[in-house]
Every structure is written in C-alpha cells, then in structure tokens.
Amino acid sequence: MCSIAGILFKNGKRSNLGLTTGEALTEMMDACRHRGPDSAGWALYKEPREGKLRLRFFVSRGAGQSEDVARIREGLMANGAAIVEEEAVGCTYGAVVEHEGDIQKFSYAMERVGKLVSVGSSLDLIKDVGQPYGLQKVYGIAQFNGSHAIGHTRLATETGVHPETAHPFWATGFADVATVHNGQITNYWIMRRRLERRGMEFRTENDTELIAVYLAYKMSQGVLLEDALRSSLDDLDGTFSYLVATKDSIGYAKDKLAAKPMVKYEDEDLIALASEEVALNRLFPGRALDTTEPAPLTCGLWSLGKKTEGAL
Amino acid sequence: MVTIDLAQTTVRKVNEILRGFGATHQNAEIVNPDAKHYIGVGLVTPTKVIIRGSAGYYCGGLCDGPHFKVDKNVSWGVGDNLLAGSIEVGGNAGAIAGVGMRGGDIVVRGNVGSRAGQVMKKGTLCCAGNANFMAGYMIYGGRVIILGNSGERVGEDMMGGEIYVGGKVESLGNDAMLVEPSSTDLDSVMEFLDRYDIAFQGSFKKIVCAGKTLRYGTAEPRLRKIPFTTFSSGGAEDYWNAKVQEDIRVKAHIGRYRIRGYGTSRHLPHFQDIAFKADLTGAGMDPDVVSRVNLRTFLGEKHGxxxxxxxxxxxxxxxxxxxxxxxxxxxxxxxxxxxxxxxxxxxxxxxxxxxxxxxxxxxxxxxxxxxxxxxxxxxxxxxxxxxxxxxxxxxxxxxxxxxxxxxxxxxxxxxxxxxxxxxxxxxxxxxxxxxxxxxxxxxxxxxxxxxxxxxxxxxxxxxxxxxxxxxxxxxxxxxxxxxxxxxxxxxxxxxxxxxxxxxxxxxxxxxxxxxxxxxxxxxxxxxxxxxxxxxxxxxxxxxxxxxxxxxxxxxxxxxxxxxxxxxxxxxxxxxxxxxxxxxxxxxxxxxxxxxxxxxxxxxxxxxxxxGYSDIRQLSRNDLVALTPEAAALTRLPYDESLAGKVRGRI
Structure with a gap:
C-alpha cells in the first residue's frame, strides 16, 4: 500500500531538469506521499569503484550507535574487508570497503554482525521512518546525481512501522539488485519456501524482499533480467506494480488485474515511472506530458546507454 | 472567464473558488494543473472549467451539471458518479473512467485504462482510442462507446446498458453477448460523435447483457417453520437436528447456497458472557437517573x-x-x-x-x-x-x-x-x-x-x-x-x-x-x-x-x-x-x-x-468474564468463584 517511483537517465547524461537525480526522485516521492505517510526510502546507484563494495547497515540511534558501528567494523575486518570510507547517518552506517570473493557468502556472514541493508558496487540503499523531504535532508539525498534510482513511500498495512520494513528492499545476498513495490503478493509463502529450498535467505516477511530475491536468484541462474521480469508475471500471484533496479537498468512489472496504478513518461534522455502522473509532473511543472499507463500483465526494462523503448 | 493558477494555490482552495463561481455563473480556466487530484469535485452548477494540462484522480468527481475540458490526461476515476454535464479529455484517461456515472457525457480522445465505466448506470462514456480490460464491468445501464479496440472481457458481468465497439472485440466478459445494432442505435451513436466532433469511419458492434446470470436458478422453497430461536448448532442434541435436515433438503432441491436474513444463529461468546463486577442491585431506582449521568456523545470532529x-x-x-x-x-x-x-x-x-x-x-x-x-x-x-x-x-x-x-x-x-x-x-x-x-x-x-x-x-x-x-x-x-x-x-x-x-x-x-x-x-x-x-x-x-x-x-x-x-x-x-x-x-x-x-x-x-456521572467512566476494570472463552477473547479476568457469584446478574 504505497507509492513507487523510478528515474533513469538513458545516456548517463544528467538532467536539464534543474534538479539532481536525488532531488528529482524525492520530488516524485513527495508528490505521492499521501499514498504512504509512514516511511520512505531510496535505492541510489552511485558510481561504482574498481574492486570496492558499498555496504549499508541499520544501527541504533543515539547511545547504542557507536557500539553497533564498532561491532560492524570488527566484522568487516574479520571477513577480509578493508574500510576505505565510512559514515554514520540517521539510523544507518555506510561503508565503502575493498573486498574480493563471493558476495553472497560475505553478505550472509556480515548479517551475523549487523542489520545489513544493502550491498553492491553501485547500490546504496537508504530508508527510514518519515517522509521524503524530511529524510532527504537527514541523509543528504540531494547530493546524489547518479544515472538512476528508485524510491518508495510506504503505508504499513501488515507489518509494523520501522526502518527495517521500509522499502526499497535489497535482494538479500545479491549485489546491486533492489525493488520497490505497490501491492501484495498473495503466494508469498509458497514462493519463499521454493526459494529457501534453493538456499536463498530472507531477512523480513515483506513480500517486496521476495520479489527482489526472486529476480536476483533467476539472474544468478543465468536468466536475463527481462526474462525474469516476464516469468514473474506468471509466478507471482496478487496485485502488484513493482520496479526493479540493477547497476545499469530499471525495469517494471504489472499484474493482470492492474489494481495498482503506474504511469510512465519517456523521452530521449530519461525514463520516469511513478504511481501517479502528479509525480511525473513534478519533474516538468506546468507541462502537459505525454504519459502512458503500462498495460496489465506487461513488463519493461530500460538500460543505460540504450535508447530503445523498453516495454517487453 | 477567470484564470486560476494551481501552482500558486491548493486544489481545496480552487474547489471553493469554483463553487463560488458557479453561484455567480462564472467560468474558469485552470493553468498549471500538473496532474493534481480532485480538481472540480462536488460542483453542482453548470460552470465551464477548462484545465490547461493534465488532471489527477477524480477530476470532475461527484458533480451535477458542470462542463470540464481537460487539454491532456486524467488519472483514475474521471467523472466519478457524474449526474449531468460533460467532461472532455484531450489525452488519455486512467482506470475506471466514468465509474458509477449516472448521467452526462464523458469523452476521452485518447485511450482509457481498465474497468472503464465500472458500475455506471446512465449517461455516455466515449473513448476515441482503445480501452483496456473489462470495459463496462458490472454496468447497470448507460452507454459505453469505444472507437478502438475493446480490450479483454468487455462487458464483464454487465446487468444492463449497451457497449458499442468500433474496433476489435478482443473478448467478451461473463454474461455479455454481441448483437446487431439497430439503425436507431447507430443514429444515436453518430449524433453523439458529431456533437463532440469525433470522426469515425467504420462499423459498430453492439454488446449487451445476455441475462443468463441475472437471477438465481431454482427458487428456494418457502419455509417458515424453524425460526431464529432454534439455534443451528451448539450441542450434541443438534446433530442431525431438524434445522440441519431442513438445510440438506433445501440444498438438495436448489443445488446452491441458501439466502436468508439475520446474523449468525450459533452460540458465540458474546456480552452475556461478560458481567459487571459490582453488585448493581437497586440500579435505576432513582426516577431521575437519566438526568444524573452524562450520556451525550460527539463523534467525528477529528479532522475538522x-x-x-x-x-x-x-x-x-x-x-x-x-x-x-x-x-x-x-x-x-x-x-x-x-x-x-x-x-x-x-x-x-x-x-x-x-x-x-x-x-x-x-x-x-x-x-x-x-x-x-x-x-x-x-x-x-x-x-x-x-x-x-x-x-x-x-x-x-x-x-x-x-x-x-x-x-x-x-x-x-x-x-x-x-x-x-x-x-x-x-x-x-x-x-x-x-x-x-x-x-x-x-x-x-x-x-x-x-x-x-x-x-x-x-x-x-x-x-x-x-x-x-x-x-x-x-x-x-x-x-x-x-x-x-x-x-x-x-x-x-x-x-x-x-x-x-x-x-x-x-x-x-x-x-x-x-x-x-x-x-x-x-x-x-x-x-x-x-x-x-x-x-x-x-x-x-x-x-x-x-x-x-x-x-x-x-x-x-x-x-x-x-x-x-x-x-x-x-x-x-x-x-x-x-x-x-x-x-x-x-x-x-x-x-x-x-x-x-x-x-x-x-x-x-x-x-x-x-457511582459515575459520565458513561465514559465505565472501564474494563468494572468487568469480569463469566466463561474462559470470553476471557480469552477479551483478556478480562476469569475467576470461577467470582463468576459463580455474579452469574445471573447483568
């Protein structure tokens, strides 16, 4: 029960919107904040750095924070990751580390020392309780001016209001894959057990995490993302409009009942998707936009450096 | 014509202004609408409103009489429950365009999203482009005109009304059927299209309700001998009891579920399983008791x-x-x-x-x-x-x-x-x-x-x-x-x-x-x-x-x-x-x-x-559960000895 938003500058060229990518996405999220007043989150795709990984963890606010950070730092070093950069902001701790080796193993190991939010060469996932404008200031989202990002505002219906249950969700164990979702996956437990039998792990009972892990697992088996999106239309039951992002693309899928809205705007430079047109109009105030509502039971994918329309 | 800049004000303010304009027969132009929601909701005057751009959800919703023109798109629920008047949309409309409309005209020059016209009763909803799935879903009456393709399951569970499709009928919904449109039908459709300057060359297919599922099959036999007071289950004596037998016989006759009034007739934990702890003997002896306790209750001021x-x-x-x-x-x-x-x-x-x-x-x-x-x-x-x-x-x-x-x-x-x-x-x-x-x-x-x-x-x-x-x-x-x-x-x-x-x-x-x-x-x-x-x-x-x-x-x-x-x-x-x-x-x-x-x-x-002077002084501390079930449901204390004492009281 929420709103979703995503933006990708196709040529890597930044906008002439007069906004940074972070500001643009935050504007879109703010326009739909009525759909989700509880929490907000961003999956930002930053410049990848050779041989380095970005990690973000949840840590306690206030008193317990330094303890949590110390434990995570220790854990990183114990797992052979040298810290290059770090910051503690809001309820999170972010680090850039030098690391070689299996990311899934590394992240499962790191989850034993702290609440891991995301891992990727490019992905930095920030989410917290609150609303987009307020959190943007706390987390310096406006400084982000990368090629693409997805975001979410949440109205909690079945799980509590905590940073942990905010979206986006990282595909636990898989670098750089994140999803945001509006709707409800009704065959959650069937799909989760199926993935667990294949060794996947889950950190929450949120259905959005399932989508992320599902797609990432498929990709790890050599399936192309576009094929994974397409098969999700058959495999996932319920109502959903979701967005997925990887280090160089954004995709969407929409279920056959189309009960959850999604509108897209595309021109030569950018593709923007959001729950409502009012969000797209925030990027282009005063303009009547040529938008389309993706049809039910369809998916799409847009990648950096590719100019072509991405509906599959 | 007065111009209102929506970049400078809120939709709530604009709607207040529009209602005022209606009273003085003024028309309005809205610039910088930027797909904002609820524009023009609740207008009951024949005001003309031109929206220079796109409008969001429920544009022209719950209206009677106004005329809207939207240059570009509208989001979900344009013309929700429209009674009279018109809404013209230059671009596309989101899902449930014309939902529950009861009169007037809605014209969308682009495409419409899914479930166009859901539960509409009267009036005309026209889409010059293509419709998405389940156009005319559960319509009770009125007319849907689609110049392009119908989308899947057009007319799903329609109970009345008519749907005209100029393009391809992709698939028919449950209880919908194709019929030959009469010349009167076609004249009326063409007259409508002319009125809104919509060109159309081609032929229309007409879809109406087939009427196969409007009534239940076999009617239920009339029975009145086992009323509510005979509970349907609750004890061993109820096994194959008269009510159970009756139920089996009726279903053997009609082959489906039965319909009846009233609520459950089973024993469930209820207020009789909760009692007041205090001894209320003598309660209400005071003939003026009603004036001694504040009962007045206000409800609903939370949002102004x-x-x-x-x-x-x-x-x-x-x-x-x-x-x-x-x-x-x-x-x-x-x-x-x-x-x-x-x-x-x-x-x-x-x-x-x-x-x-x-x-x-x-x-x-x-x-x-x-x-x-x-x-x-x-x-x-x-x-x-x-x-x-x-x-x-x-x-x-x-x-x-x-x-x-x-x-x-x-x-x-x-x-x-x-x-x-x-x-x-x-x-x-x-x-x-x-x-x-x-x-x-x-x-x-x-x-x-x-x-x-x-x-x-x-x-x-x-x-x-x-x-x-x-x-x-x-x-x-x-x-x-x-x-x-x-x-x-x-x-x-x-x-x-x-x-x-x-x-x-x-x-x-x-x-x-x-x-x-x-x-x-x-x-x-x-x-x-x-x-x-x-x-x-x-x-x-x-x-x-x-x-x-x-x-x-x-x-x-x-x-x-x-x-x-x-x-x-x-x-x-x-x-x-x-x-x-x-x-x-x-x-x-x-x-x-x-x-x-x-x-x-x-x-x-x-x-x-x-000893209270306000009904709101009553609290859970005054209550006790009389059964373990009621205690489990309410977490009220259950004490067998206390329950024995208060049982039989209110």
Missing part, C-alpha cells in the same frame, strides 16, 4: 468536520431502503429524531422523506454506488464508507427480485426484476492507499464539512484499524459476526467473521500496538441488543454502539429470518404494498423510540449504580 451530536452513545445501524420498506425506514428516521441519535441510509440511496424526518443522517457509500449521488452526499451529516459487514465480511449485499421493485430500482439507478448481487469490492478502493484518495475526494465534495467514517466487518481488524487511522478516517463502525443482514448466504452468516467482543478487542489492541490508544473512536455493532450490552461495550473501550436488529424487533419484527424473501408479515422488510399497508409508521416509530429510551435508562442506571 462538524461532529455528530448524539444524546447517548447509540446509533441506528445502517439498513437500506430496499431491504426495508419505506415505512420502516420512516419509522427509524422519526425514532432517531425523537431520541436524539443518528439514522443511516444503508445501501441503496437516501430516502428523501426519511432525510426530512431524521435530524442526523449518515450516507453510506458502497461498492455498487447504488443510489449514491452528490446531492445526498451534500445533505448528509456524516459519510460512511462501507468496506464490509459483520454478518458477511468480504461479500456484497443481495436483494432478491421480489424486493427489487420498480421504485427501488429507480432510486438505485438500476434495472428492476433481477436478483441484485451488489459488488463486494469498491471500484476505487483496492487498498489502503486508494482509500486515502477516496476519503479526500469525499472531503472535497462536502467542503470538509462532515465527518467521514468507515464500516468494517470484523475480520482482519487488527490491521484494518491501523489503516483506517492512517487514512484520515474520523471514526470506525465495527461490525461483529452477530450482526444482522437483509440477505446473505446462510453459511456466510453462520461461519464467516469473528465475534463482536473479539473484534472490539482486536481493534483496541491494534491501536495500542502503534501507540494510538483512544485516537480512533469505535462504534461497535453486531448483536448489541440493549443498554446492558451497550454499557459493556463502552466499558470495553467502544465510544458508542449501533443497533439494527433490536430496532426492527422493537418495531414488531418476529425474527423469522426470511427478510430476503420479500413477504415480511409486519411490513418491515418487504416492498409488497399489501404487507406494507399493515405497517403503522407512527405507532412503530414510537415503539422504536421507546425502546431507545429504555436503552438510555439502562445505560444511565448502570453508570449511576457504579
């Missing part, structure tokens, strides 16, 4: 609306004109006024005579939008969004053909003579996020003047109450499993839902889980039969209660459970003039009023006997 002002924490539960006769509704309206409480329209529109009689009237908004219209919204004292009902959570209402007379059908805006199965799901409330938007639309339509409440059947109430709180609802009407109904499948009435006291506890716990205890008033209903039940509900944490079945019984109902059949002998739940003639409105109104006054006396007596 004018609250309901109830002389005691009691309401009359929603029951429709249709399920009940006009006479019965009038009696309820009169009684509510005499007792200083509120009456509720129920499904199927507000009866004007009853509106005039009742001092405080709640308008109920249901999924089928039967009888729903902006004028009733404006003359209501409170809006209630019906999500579900305790007797049949998750299911829609049923009104058998015998009761769907011409007059009732006209009020509801639908064809007469079918077994009406109201949709269970709102076209525009598919989740908590959409609900926020519906609430906002209704706030705009009423100028933020009245409270907006939500009726929830007790099911997944622990989660639902949190959504209600976040979605800006003023108060919740919570309906438990013992709640009555005019017609429901008997299995559903018996076995679906959770008991009233459990529902209340879940709701209170849900609010406590998010540290919002007491922030959302709860009106409890579902088998609240008298002031003693009401006092217990209030002590448990309800703000007020609502009574339905007890009001009917006070008016003479014999609880035969045959409300759906349409031949109610006392003339309360029937539309048959022979039966309703027997119903003496004034006498019955007085009976209902007197019973309400008895409830008042009970409430005051119980509070007074506790």
């Amino acid at each position: 609306g004018r609250s309901l002002d109830l002389s005691m924490p009691v309401m009359i539960a929603p029951m429709s004109y249709g399920a009940l006769s006009k006479q019965m509704k009038l009696a309820l309206g009169i009684a509510s006024r005499m007792s200083g409480i509120s009456e509720n329209s129920g499904e199927g529109g507000m009866l004007s005579e009853e509106r005039a009689e009742a001092r405080q009237m709640i308008a109920q908004c249901l999924a089928g939008r039967l009888g729903w219209n902006v004028h009733d919204v404006k003359r209501a004292d409170c809006i209630e969004i019906y999500i579900s009902q305790g007797a049949k959570p998750g299911l829609g209402g049923q009104l058998m053909a015998e009761k769907l007379t011409r007059e009732i059908a006209a009020v509801r805006g639908i064809p007469a003579g079918m077994d009406l199965r109201s949709p269970s799901r709102h076209p525009d409330i598919l989740g908590g996020d959409d609900l926020i938007m519906k609430v906002e639309e209704l706030r705009e339509a009423t100028g933020w003047r009245v409270p907006i409440s939500i009726k929830l059947g007790a099911g997944r109430i622990r989660d639902d109450i949190k959504i209600a709180l976040k979605d800006g609802i003023d108060f919740v009407e919570l309906d438990g499993m013992q709640g009555g109904t005019g017609a429901a499948g008997s299995e559903v009435a018996e076995f679906v839902g959770i008991p009233t006291i459990a529902g209340l506890q879940e709701a209170i716990d849900g609010l406590a889980e998010i540290d919002c205890q007491g922030q959302l008033p709860i009106v409890l209903m579902g088998g609240v039969k008298d002031g003693v039940d009401a006092a217990k509900a209030i002590a448990l944490g309800a703000t007020a209660v609502a009574c339905g079945s007890s009001m009917l019984i006070a008016a003479g109902c014999i609880a035969c459970m045959q409300c759906s059949v349409g031949s109610c002998v006392i003339g309360a739940a029937t539309q048959d003039p022979e039966h309703t003639a027997r119903f003496d409105v004034e006498k019955r109104a007085l009976q209902v009023h007197q019973y309400l006054e008895a409830i008042r006396w009970q409430l005051a007596s119980i509070a007074h006997a506790h």
